[in-house]
Amino acid sequence: MTTTMLTGNASAAWGARLAEARYVPAFPITPQTEIIESLAGWFADGSMSGRFVTLDSEHSMMTAAGAAAAAGVRTFAATSSQGLLYAMEVLYTVAGWRVPFVLVNVSRGLSAPITLGPDHNDVLAARDSGFVQLHAETCQEVLDSVLMAYRIAEDDRVSAPVLVNLDGFFLSFTREPVELPDPEEVRRFLPSPEARPLGFTASRPAARGVAVLEGPTYSYFRYQLHLAVEQARAVHDEAAEEFERRFGRRYGAIDGYRLDDAETVLIMAGSFATKGRAAVDRWRSKGRRVGLLRLRMIRPWPAADLAAALSGRKAVAVLDQNLAPGLGGILFQEVAAVLAQCPGHPPVLRSFVGGLGGKEISRGEFDHLLNITEHARPDEGPVGPVLLMTAREAEQVGQRLRIAGHVPEEVVS
Amino acid sequence: MKVAREHYRSVKDLPADEIIAPGSPLCAGCGALTTLRLFHKVLGGNAVVVNAAGCMTLMATYPFTPLRSSWLYTTMASPSAGAQGLRDALDILMESGRLPKDENLNVLVLAGDGSTLDMGLSSTSGAIHRGLDFWYLCYDNEAYGNTGFQASSASPLNSHTATSPLGTPWVKKDIFEIWRSHRPPYVATISAHDAVDLAEKVERARPLRGAKLFVALATCPPGWGFEPAMGDDLAKLAVETGIWPLKEAVEGSIRHTFIPERRRPVEAYLEPQRRYRHLFQPERRPEAIAAIQEAVDRYWDATIASERP
Numbered sequence: 001m002t003t004t005m006l007t008g009n010a011s012a013a014w015g016a017r018l019a020e021a022r023y024v025p026a027f028p029i030t031p032q033t034e035i036i037e038s039l040a041g042w043f044a045d046g047s048m049s050g051r052f053v054t055l056d057s058e059h060s061m062m063t064a065a066g067a068a069a070a071a072g073v074r075t076f077a078a079t080s081s082q083g084l085l086y087a088m089e090v091l092y093t094v095a096g097w098r099v100p101f102v103l104v105n106v107s108r109g110l111s112a113p114i115t116l117g118p119d120h121n122d123v124l125a126a127r128d129s130g131f132v133q134l135h136a137e138t139c140q141e142v143l144d145s146v147l148m149a150y151r152i153a154e155d156d157r158v159s160a161p162v163l164v165n166l167d168g169f170f171l172s173f174t175r176e177p178v179e180l181p182d183p184e185e186v187r188r189f190l191p192s193p194e195a196r197p198l199g200f201t202a203s204r205p206a207a208r209g210v211a212v213l214e215g216p217t218y219s220y221f222r223y224q225l226h227l228a229v230e231q232a233r234a235v236h237d238e239a240a241e242e243f244e245r246r247f248g249r250r251y252g253a254i255d256g257y258r259l260d261d262a263e264t265v266l267i268m269a270g271s272f273a274t275k276g277r278a279a280v281d282r283w284r285s286k287g288r289r290v291g292l293l294r295l296r297m298i299r300p301w302p303a304a305d306l307a308a309a310l311s312g313r314k315a316v317a318v319l320d321q322n323l324a325p326g327l328g329g330i331l332f333q334e335v336a337a338v339l340a341q342c343p344g345h346p347p348v349l350r351s352f353v354g355g356l357g358g359k360e361i362s363r364g365e366f367d368h369l370l371n372i373t374e375h376a377r378p379d380e381g382p383v384g385p386v387l388l389m390t391a392r393e394a395e396q397v398g399q400r401l402r403i404a405g406h407v408p409e410e411v412v413s
Numbered sequence: 414m415k416v417a418r419e420h421y422r423s424v425k426d427l428p429a430d431e432i433i434a435p436g437s438p439l440c441a442g443c444g445a446l447t448t449l450r451l452f453h454k455v456l457g458g459n460a461v462v463v464n465a466a467g468c469m470t471l472m473a474t475y476p477f478t479p480l481r482s483s484w485l486y487t488t489m490a491s492p493s494a495g496a497q498g499l500r501d502a503l504d505i506l507m508e509s510g511r512l513p514k515d516e517n518l519n520v521l522v523l524a525g526d527g528s529t530l531d532m533g534l535s536s537t538s539g540a541i542h543r544g545l546d547f548w549y550l551c552y553d554n555e556a557y558g559n560t561g562f563q564a565s566s567a568s569p570l571n572s573h574t575a576t577s578p579l580g581t582p583w584v585k586k587d588i589f590e591i592w593r594s595h596r597p598p599y600v601a602t603i604s605a606h607d608a609v610d611l612a613e614k615v616e617r618a619r620p621l622r623g624a625k626l627f628v629a630l631a632t633c634p635p636g637w638g639f640e641p642a643m644g645d646d647l648a649k650l651a652v653e654t655g656i657w658p659l660k661e662a663v664e665g666s667i668r669h670t671f672i673p674e675r676r677r678p679v680e681a682y683l684e685p686q687r688r689y690r691h692l693f694q695p696e697r698r699p700e701a702i703a704a705i706q707e708a709v710d711r712y713w714d715a716t717i718a719s720e721r722p
C-alpha cells in the first residue's frame with residue numbers, strides 16, 4: 001500500500017486499473033477526460049491488458065460497454081453531463097440486460113446554458129435507470145468506490161451496472177493524498193476478471209434483450225430489476241465490511257458526521273459535504289447541536305438507514321446541488337418521502353438549492369441555511385426551496401445582466 | 414450479363430441447413446426475413462445477431478426465438494456499437510484463452526434502412542472507420558416499417574409513405590456509396606431474388622477482415638402495398654428494371670455482378686405497388702414516372718461506360 005497525491009479523475013482511473021478492467025470503451029468530455037487519457041496510456045504501455053477503444057458517442061460507448069459486459073468481459077466506462085444524457089437510452093437498456101460493469105460519472109451542470117462547473121442534475125437524471133448509484137466525497141472514496149462497485153455489480157444477487165459519481169473540478173481536478181491499495185489484496189477482494197460467465201459462445205447460443213410484449217411479463221422483469229437494485233443495499237455492506245478488513249477504510253450507505261446528539265441535521269451529497277462538515281464544526285464550537293448526513297448511496301435509496309438516522313431529530317435541511325424546474329430539489333423530495341412514512345419524524349423539513357454549475361457554497365450560506373432551519377416552526381407548512389446565493393454573487397449576476405442589456409441600469413443595483 | 418461465379422453455381426449448392434426456424438410474428442411474405450434466412454444459412458449459425466429497433470426485433474419475443482444463433486437487441490441507433498463491444502469482448506476472451514477458437518462467433522448487425530441510413534449511421538461509420546471485423550445486413554424496405562411505414566432517407570423519390578402522402582420529395586440516400594467512402598474491405602448490394610449472387614457475395618467477403626457490409630432490397634407487402642405472393646416478382650422486377658443494381662466493392666473498387674442488358678421500363682415495377690398508385694391514378698403522371706426512369710438510365714449509362722472496356 002502506497003500513499004500518493006492523486007486527482008479524483010486519476011483515482012477513478014486507478015480504480016479501473018486495480019480492478020483489472022479488460023475493456024474500456026471511451027468518449028471524451030470535460031471534466032472526465034483525464035480518466036480516459038490515463039487508461040489509454042496504461043493500455044498502450046501494457047500496464048492494463050485487453051482493449052481500449054474510442055467510440056463515436058456516449059450512446060455508442062454505453063452500448064459497447066453493455067455488450068462487452070454481456071459477453072463476459074470486465075468493463076469500465078466514464079462520462080459526464082451531456083454525455084450521460086446522450087447515453088440515457090442505453091443506460092436503461094443495459095440495466096435491463098442485467099449486465100455488471102462500472103460507469104464513473106464526473107458531475108457537471110447541464111445545458112442550456114452550457115457550462116462546465118459541477119452540479120448533480122446530470123447524475124440524478126440517471127437515478128431511475130436501474131444503475132446502482134454511489135456518490136463519492138473524496139478522491140480516496142472515488143478509488144475505493146470503484147473497487148466496491150465491481151463487487152456489487154458482479155454479485156449474483158445484483159447483476160446490474162453500478163455508477164460511481166464524483167464532482168467535476170472540485171474532485172476531478174483536486175489532488176488529495178490517496179492510498180493505493182495493494183494489487184494482490186485487490187485480487188483477493190474482487191473475483192477474478194476471468195471468472196465472469198461467458199455470455200455468447202458457439203455451443204451455447206443465447207438471446208438477450210429480446211422484446212417482451214405482454215404487460216405482465218414486462219412488469220415481472222422490471223420488478224426483478226427493482227429487487228436486484230434493492231439487493232445492492234445488503235451487498236454493499238458485505239463488501240464494505242470486507243473492504244474495511246483488507247484496506248482499513250469503512251463506507252456506509254449514508255455517512256453521518258457529529259450526528260449523535262444533533263437536533264438539526266443537514267443532508268448533502270458529494271464533495272461539497274466537506275464544506276458542510278466545516279460548517280457543522282463551526283456551529284458545534286458555538287455549542288449548537290447540528291450534524292451532517294451525507295448521502296453516499298443514492299440507488300438503492302437507503303430509506304431504512306435514513307429513517308433510523310433522522311427519526312427523533314428536531315429539524316432536517318436538505319441541500320440539493322440540483323434543481324428540478326417546477327419541483328425544486330430532487331433529493332429533498334426523496335428524503336421527504338421517507339420521513340412522511342417514518343414515526344417520530346422531525347417536525348421541520350426545509351429545502352435548499354445551492355452550488356449549481358459549480359457555484360461555491362460559502363460559510364455565510366451554510367450559516368443562513370442552518371439559521372433558517374433552526375428557527376423554522378413546524379406549523380409553517382411547505383416552503384419552496386431557498387436558492388442560496390451571497391449578496392456579492394447576486395451583484396455579480398446583476399452586473400452581467402446589465403452588460404448584456406437584459407435589465408435597465410436602475411433595476412439591479 | 415452475370416459475372417462468373419466461384420463458389421455457387423445454382424441454388425442447389427446453397428447449404429440446406431436452416432438457421433431460422435419457421436414461424437415468426439413477421440408479416441407473410443416479408444422480403445427482409447427471406448433475405449436474412451438466405452444470408453444466415455450461407456454465413457452459418459455460429460453468429461451473434463446484433464439487432465437494431467425495427468421489424469426484425471419482433472422475431473425474438475420472450476420466451477421464443479426462431480434463431481439457432483445468438484441474439485442481442487440493442488437500440489435503433491447503436492447496433493454497430495453493440496457489434497464493437499461484442500467483437501472486442503470475444504477477441505479479448507480468445508486472447509486470454511477463455512474462449513476456444515471453435516467457440517468464436519461472427520458478429521452480424523441486422524438493421525433496417527431507417528436505422529442504417531439515419532439514426533445508426535454514426536455508430537456504423539465509427540465501426541467501419543475503426544476497422545471493426547463484423548458483418549452488417551441492412552434490409553432496406555425503404556421506410557420505417559415497424560412504426561407503420563413512415564418515410565426514411567431510403568424512401569425513393571415519389572413513393573408514398575405514411576408521412577409523405579403526396580410522394581417522397583427527396584432522392585433516396587446512397588448507402589452503398591456512403592459506406593464505400595469509408596474504405597471498408599467489402600460492400601455489396603444483394604437481393605433475395607438472386608440467392609446465388611447473394612451467397613457468392615457472402616463467400617467473397619468471408620476471408621476479408623474488417624467491415625463486410627450488405628444492403629438488400631427487402632420487399633414489404635403491407636408497406637409497399639402488394640399481395641405477399643408477388644414478393645419475388647417484385648424483387649425480380651427491381652433488378653430487371655435496373656432500379657436495384659447488384660454490385661460489390663472490394664477494397665473500394667466497384668463491379669456490378671449483374672448488368673441488365675435490356676432494362677424493362679420502371680413502370681413495370683412501380684405500377685403493381687400501392688405506394689406508387691398516385692403516379693398512375695386517377696390519372697397518369699408521366700413527368701413523375703419519367704423522373705424515376707431518367708435517374709435509372711443515368712445510373713446505368715455511367716455504369717456501362719465505366720465497366721465495359
Ligand SMILES: Cc1ncc(C[n+]2csc(CCOP(=O)(O)OP(=O)(O)O)c2C)c(N)n1
Pocket residue numbers: 466467468469489490524525526527528529554556557558559560565
Ligand atoms: C430512439 C428511437 N426512436 C424511435 C424508435 C421507434 N422505432 C422503432 S422501429 C422504428 C423504425 C425503424 O425503421 P427501419 O430501421 O427502417 O426498420 P424497419 O422498421 O423498417 O424494419 C422506429 C422509428 C425507437 N425504437 N427508438
Ligand code: SF4
Pocket residue numbers: 439440441442443444445446468554558559631632633634635636
Ligand atoms: S412491415 Fe414489411 S419489413 Fe416489416 S415485417 Fe412486415 S413485411 Fe417485413
